[in-house]
Amino acid sequence: MKTIAVMVGLAAAVSACGGEKRDETAGGDTTQAMTPTPGGGGATHNVNMVLEGASAYRFVPAELNVRVGDKVVFHNVSGGPHNVAFWPDSIPAGAREVLEPQIPNPIGPLSSELVVDPGATITISFVGAPGGEYRFTCTPHMALGMNGKITVTP
Numbered sequence: 236m237k238t239i240a241v242m243v244g245l246a247a248a249v250s251a252c253g254g255e256k257r258d259e260t261a262g263g264d265t266t267q268a269m270t271p272t273p274g275g276g277g278a279t280h281n282v283n284m285v286l287e288g289a290s291a292y293r294f295v296p297a298e299l300n301v302r303v304g305d306k307v308v309f310h311n312v313s314g315g316p317h318n319v320a321f322w323p324d325s326i327p328a329g330a331r332e333v334l335e336p337q338i339p340n341p342i343g344p345l346s347s348e349l350v351v352d353p354g355a356t357i358t359i360s361f362v363g364a365p366g367g368e369y370r371f372t373c374t375p376h377m378a379l380g381m382n383g384k385i386t387v388t389p
């Protein structure tokens with residue numbers, strides 16, 4: 236099963252190199268062209284968790300801006316298992332209370348379960364979240380620089 240996942244990941248990486256900016260996992264639910272909603276948010280943003288080349292583990296995009304009320308869906312595209320782990324000491328005051336209930340079976344503080352299956356997702360909602368910067372990492376690939384940042388704007 237692992238071999239299949241790696242091959243799927245390679246196929247995704249190769250097609251991503253074709254220059255066409257396309258998200259094959261997200262069903263077109265992208266927010267690049269979204270119009271701000273009065274009162275904030277409600278949009279869905281997609282982040283792919285990928286292995287590029289032999290050892291470049293990344294969140295793509297690694298940095299994104301969202302509004303309070305939006306949600307971010309992390310997709311396990313290649314190179315897994317991955318997870319999403321927010322740094323408890325670098326998120327805004329009050330953010331922990333918003334994030335913690337959304338992370339069942341944490342493997343560490345504010346650290347989601349590992350996702351293994353291709354296409355598996357982790358969804359984090361920023362409904363009611365305080366504005367500011369939310370830095371996160373992928374626990375298995377932390378030392379390899381798989382990090383990201385979400386900036387939440389009220």
Ligand SMILES: [Cu+2]
Pocket residue numbers: 284292315316317318373374375376381
């Ligand atoms: Cu990872």
